[in-house]
Amino acid sequence: MKMFFYNKHKVEKEHSPFPHVVVKNFLFPKKAEAIAQALRKEVFTAKDSDLFKFRQTKEIASSKNRVLQEFYHLLQSAEMLKYIEQLTTVKGLRSIDMSGFIYSDTDYLLCHDDRLEGRKVAYIYYLSEDFSKQDGGALQLFSSKNKHPSKIAKKILPTFNALMVFPVTPVSFHQVQEIMSKKERLTLAGWFHG
Amino acid sequence: MDEVSYWFNPRFLQVTVLIDAQQLFARNSPQSIQLQNMLHPARIVEIRKELEKVKWRENVKYDQYQYKVAVMPLTLKRFFASPAVKKMLSVITGLQIKKIKGEWCVFGPGDYTVMQDKIVAQKGVFFELDFTDFWQQAWGGYTSFVDKEEKLRVLPGWNQLTLVKEAKNMQHFVKYVNHRAKNKRMMVRGIVL
Numbered sequence: 001m002k003m004f005f006y007n008k009h010k011v012e013k014e015h016s017p018f019p020h021v022v023v024k025n026f027l028f029p030k031k032a033e034a035i036a037q038a039l040r041k042e043v044f045t046a047k048d049s050d051l052f053k054f055r056q057t058k059e060i061a062s063s064k065n066r067v068l069q070e071f072y073h074l075l076q077s078a079e080m081l082k083y084i085e086q087l088t089t090v091k092g093l094r095s096i097d098m099s100g101f102i103y104s105d106t107d108y109l110l111c112h113d114d115r116l117e118g119r120k121v122a123y124i125y126y127l128s129e130d131f132s133k134q135d136g137g138a139l140q141l142f143s144s145k146n147k148h149p150s151k152i153a154k155k156i157l158p159t160f161n162a163l164m165v166f167p168v169t170p171v172s173f174h175q176v177q178e179i180m181s182k183k184e185r186l187t188l189a190g191w192f193h194g
Numbered sequence: 195m196d197e198v199s200y201w202f203n204p205r206f207l208q209v210t211v212l213i214d215a216q217q218l219f220a221r222n223s224p225q226s227i228q229l230q231n232m233l234h235p236a237r238i239v240e241i242r243k244e245l246e247k248v249k250w251r252e253n254v255k256y257d258q259y260q261y262k263v264a265v266m267p268l269t270l271k272r273f274f275a276s277p278a279v280k281k282m283l284s285v286i287t288g289l290q291i292k293k294i295k296g297e298w299c300v301f302g303p304g305d306y307t308v309m310q311d312k313i314v315a316q317k318g319v320f321f322e323l324d325f326t327d328f329w330q331q332a333w334g335g336y337t338s339f340v341d342k343e344e345k346l347r348v349l350p351g352w353n354q355l356t357l358v359k360e361a362k363n364m365q366h367f368v369k370y371v372n373h374r375a376k377n378k379r380m381m382v383r384g385i386v387l
Contacts, residue, residue, distance in 0.1 A: 050308045050338070050367035106334075106372040110308060111256040136373075142256060149256040173257065178304070180373045 017143035017153035020166035038067035057100035092194035109176035136180035142173035149173035225359035296384030318387040326350035333375035
């Protein structure tokens, strides 16, 4: 697994407003590019509800693409699970789910905590070009009061080849800011289960 | 001055129109009706003047809703308190209406409400009295009534009253208003009991 890690990768552990970790330059750039290209060829279906509007692929586990399958198996390998456990201090991770997401102009995901049976750690692997403030699409983390979100405390802009992970807890409130430009926010995301 | 003719567009004083509305409300699923150009034109003139003085304040619980509210314009306050109005709505809905509770609100870019995990059984009839002069569905901002899937969608309009008797497991939400919206949705939303 170590061969996948880009030797220039950088780990940033933060605690505010809730514990999260950003690994910049996660994979070798050429590998990241190959994954992005492979993902763009997948079929995305429009999803629209009160809480969100975006496009999503089926589970990557069922994808026929070799490059995506390789990434899927990497992320759920025993070594990777151990690595994520070390990063987040959440123990007992056993499996993952993974889908591709595209957010385009006016797409969004409103404030929620991700809590659902079995979800222990959330992850997002950014595969689009870098976003600037005016583009929107930031991952916004909320501070909380009495287990309810109180205000946006941190904004993380999509950066190519960055992996974001955070433990799912009663206070891990977050949202994806509406996209306000022609840029497309491409990610592979899901949860580590345990 | 409290007569039906003071409050309602003359059209709604015709018995045939009222009977049609009554039957439509009963037949629709969910039970619902939309009355266009509902308020008397003279009342609209009064409301437009009162709108100039409205002071909006933020109303937000991020995991439930975000929009602005203000004190109800006087004409609308009197409208909802009027016995004649309650009688009229009783005829249309077939319910004995005693009280009308409403909130004067506005939804602009970034505003929304979302459904909750726990469905609270709805008493009475939900209503929206819209004062939005132009709107495009692509901006969001519409009200969606959902029971496993969307059963009804209400688009913003001007001087438009929508009444919906929600079925047992039904919920509604105001769709997120996106950055492309060139207007704001202004309305009274509430319950007729």
